[in-house]
Amino acid sequence: MKKPSEAAEAVVHADRKAAAAVLPFEESLPVRLLDHVADLGDQPPMRILCGSVIAVGLVGGDRRLAATGLRMLAAHTLATLVKDAVKHRVDRTRPRSMRGPEDHRPSPGRREAKEETSFPSGHSAGAAAVARAFARAYPEHALPAYAAASVLALAQIPRCAHYPTDVGAGLAIGVAAEKVVDLAEGLAEGVWRASDD
Numbered sequence: 001m002k003k004p005s006e007a008a009e010a011v012v013h014a015d016r017k018a019a020a021a022v023l024p025f026e027e028s029l030p031v032r033l034l035d036h037v038a039d040l041g042d043q044p045p046m047r048i049l050c051g052s053v054i055a056v057g058l059v060g061g062d063r064r065l066a067a068t069g070l071r072m073l074a075a076h077t078l079a080t081l082v083k084d085a086v087k088h089r090v091d092r093t094r095p096r097s098m099r100g101p102e103d104h105r106p107s108p109g110r111r112e113a114k115e116e117t118s119f120p121s122g123h124s125a126g127a128a129a130v131a132r133a134f135a136r137a138y139p140e141h142a143l144p145a146y147a148a149a150s151v152l153a154l155a156q157i158p159r160c161a162h163y164p165t166d167v168g169a170g171l172a173i174g175v176a177a178e179k180v181v182d183l184a185e186g187l188a189e190g191v192w193r194a195s196d197d
Contacts, residue, residue, distance in 0.1 A: 096159075132145075
């Protein structure tokens, strides 16, 4: 069995190999087209999506849909806050900006330049949080929601914006953020019911 340091080294090495494998295709037409799809996972489009779900629910008189949009927005906001907190404490050069043999290694730091803050993937965190919030309310549509979030997250690797572990960490943050929002909502609902009794 590998020691924790050996396992971590193997993961970091795998990240570098993955980045090296996709880097030659960064400017290819398929990857440039994928860029446009991947951009949908950025913060403004995700917030527009959440706001649209709220608006459609309100205009259509669908309280469940409006509440789902609010949950999606809350989960996205929390995921973004956590992602930002981690990014401000971990320095990691993005795959597309690697120059030296150690650039792919995450290290404690406080750099703020976009190209030095690869860990974790914000697109992945936001997409996972929003998809999970939607799927919790509409489990019959969970598969397409998770598929869309997966595409937005995994697209970060071939476009050389993130390493696989950046994406994995982002997905974990998004899922955890949505769970916290769900627990908080359940707690608030319980308090509200108790106060009515």
